[in-house]
Amino acid sequence: MMASSPQPVHVTNVHRHLTSEFHPNEKMGDTVLPPIDENLKQYRFKTETEHNSDDGGLQDEEFEETPLYAAILTYLSYAILCLFGWLRDFLRQSNIEKKRGAVDPNAALGFVPLYQSYESFYTRNMYTRVRDIFNRPIASVPGAQVEVVERVSDDYNWTHRFTGKTINAINLGSYNYLGFAEKSGPCATDAINSIKKFGISNCNTRTEIGTQRYHVELEQLLADFLHVESSIAFGMGFATNSLNLPVLASKGDLILSDEMNHASLILGIRLSGASYRTFAHNDMKNLEEKLREAIVHGQPRTNRPWKKIILVIEGIYRHDEVFDYKVWNDNIHKCFTSNFRSNHIYQYNIEYGS
Template sequence: MARTSRHEKKKTFSNIGETTPVPEHPSLEEVYEETPFSEAFWTYLNYVMLNIFGWFRDLLRNARIENRKGSAENNPTGFVPLYQSYESFYTRNVYQRISDCFNRPIGSVPGGKLDVLERVTDDYNWSFQFTGNKITSINLGSYNYLGFANNSGHIAENVINTIKTGGIATASTTQEFGTLMQHRKLESLLAEFLGTEDAIAFGMGFATNALNIPSLVGKGCLILSDELNHTSLVLGSRLSGATIKVYKHNDMIHLEKLLRDAIVSGQPRTHRPWRKILMIVEGVYSMEGSLCKLPELIELKKKYKAYLYLDEAHSIGAMGSRGRGVVDYWKCDFKDVDVLMGTFTKSFAAAGGYIAGNKDLINHIRTTSHGTAYATSMSPPVVEQITSVLHLLLDDNEEHEGHRRISQLAWNTRYFRQRLTKMGFIVYGHPHSPVVPALLYSPSKIAAFNREMLKRGVAVVTVGFPATPLVLGRVRFCLSASHTKEMLDEVLKHAEEVGDLLNMRKSKLNPKRPFHQTEF
């Protein structure tokens, strides 16, 4: 791609001159390739063998022929077991064997690169001892989308100065003495950034969903939830007491059918009209890398007089030409989304979450939410981190840091996805999503890919059942503006090597072939 002169002197990112803006009218479709029969067969066979040998070894353990290598619950006589035997089957026979791939301790800032602390075990992964060595690796596992997770620079200095003047905690709830001028400033900037009348911030992203959905809907209300919604949304929906109906992921036909049936039939038994109908969706789905079909959702919302709750945890800052999330990406009106929710834990490299919308909505949440009445408000240094990032993102000047980071992330995403796809990997998600899942299928490959990539200096997250469907185990790459083109090329080189080693390059839509730089 041709370089533009205004970017030639920028030093923040090595390949920023090669970036291009996000398309004004996105039209690319998500493609989900069918699982190859051979992979499905071997994956199911692996789990069958796992169960057979797992139960056989459990029999040997119960007969004291084999020593138990994990923790065991010794229940007193007459007490009900805390854990059923089958519930811990996965822990005993799978997790304990591959737990070296999870919960790895990190000894550095989670930027484009990080230091993984090396550890060894002599009790079958039940406990670990640190060797003192560090493995410097390219970081493809953190949600550091815009690369603000730094411990140096002007934002870090602002945060440190705030600790000196405002302390490290409010030690009170929002409704008591936990609301500072910094909180009001943050909420004002957030409303300006999102184009809403008002906003409110909370100290925990998970709790933003779990504690606030119950203040919006209750008994006599209907929630229509995407089947892949995050656990925080599921918990909040259940706590509300509202009736919940789940529709197939991103299936607007199924969603409209549920809406139509709800309008026609009303509530069960009484057939009275529902007090409210709330559709709950995510902007970017963190395991699939897919985007919600926002224009169609807004059309359905208006047609059936329903409300729309949009969780932008993984899309705020990471999607759209101005970083305003999927509403910005799809060029929709922010006022068409009734409840805009998001978190500060990803693109803002901080903690907490927010809800934005009209003043009546936000005032209602301020007075009725458990999150404002009982939870400690956001600490001042965290507020300063978010405020400093917001100032950068509100600046639409293409020469300045905020816009350059957004453009860098968009370029990195397209480049990495296209190259991975051309290599023959089966890749899920939207072409512009910074969450890039590549299918591994077999449980043995899940651990092997993780370990082999770390040997080559690449830290990745691999995920399998029960977090994914049985035959859809995967590696989930998370891209960041802090990644340079050289870093991505190195990751892709190692991914190609390990992909061949584990026979992962199975795509029939994109058969593996050499990639030439002139193609991008």
């Protein structure tokens, strides 16, 4: 979901909001918004170094170094698996051993192969040996506990058959982090009632079913909650990033992207047709250098100013460092970000979340 409107100044430290009201008709100055360095230094997140220096703070992760003999045995075992894999592939090609894997029927027709050669080799000869511990089907909702369907293999994991039993297990790897996938409770009850009232096609695109009353109500509720003029709801988070960034950026624009951004943001940047550069993850000095360079030198070859410069980051890590910019040029018109602002620009605040 994405909300957009001219926004009052918000300097955010996770759930605590420090607000200094700003209105377009007022003069921007120290009386309205204190210097950003002084404001953020008082309320910013501590850096990792500061955390590590505090007693009881976040400590560096420690990993036991792999012993030399363990590393040698691992590489030796891997090499032996490869040798036997090549031998068995030769036997399969010679029809001495039965081919149990899937065969691409279009391979002989000149189509591009579905798998790379080594990927297919690895799947046949290495992954198949341990495939029984992956992709385990369940017979329950992915809650704190799950019922794992028991299965066995009679041909070394090429195929599996179900025994009809289930194994009760603690779920440590669910994607159900919001608790929506439950068979009882308010989420399940409201979902059932919504299906009875609106049907099952209300998650379709608006180009198919149009804008419905509940879409308008949801967007107004989101706008009220976020204290913005309006909002727009999308049915898929990946598509929100990948298909809306091209609306904001085009040829002649520059996008500065954190090197750790999600694949959906990267896809949206590439689809936009804009030029893009990456900066070191959470490195504000590196970002400032890239900004200064972009503003001073402009576009390659022509040195014309960029139409606009857009900063693309992810909110999940936006408070790891201080945004200690000294001066931002007015040519920076928009930021694709959440609760981010400089005292030298006025932009549209765009928030995206699930």
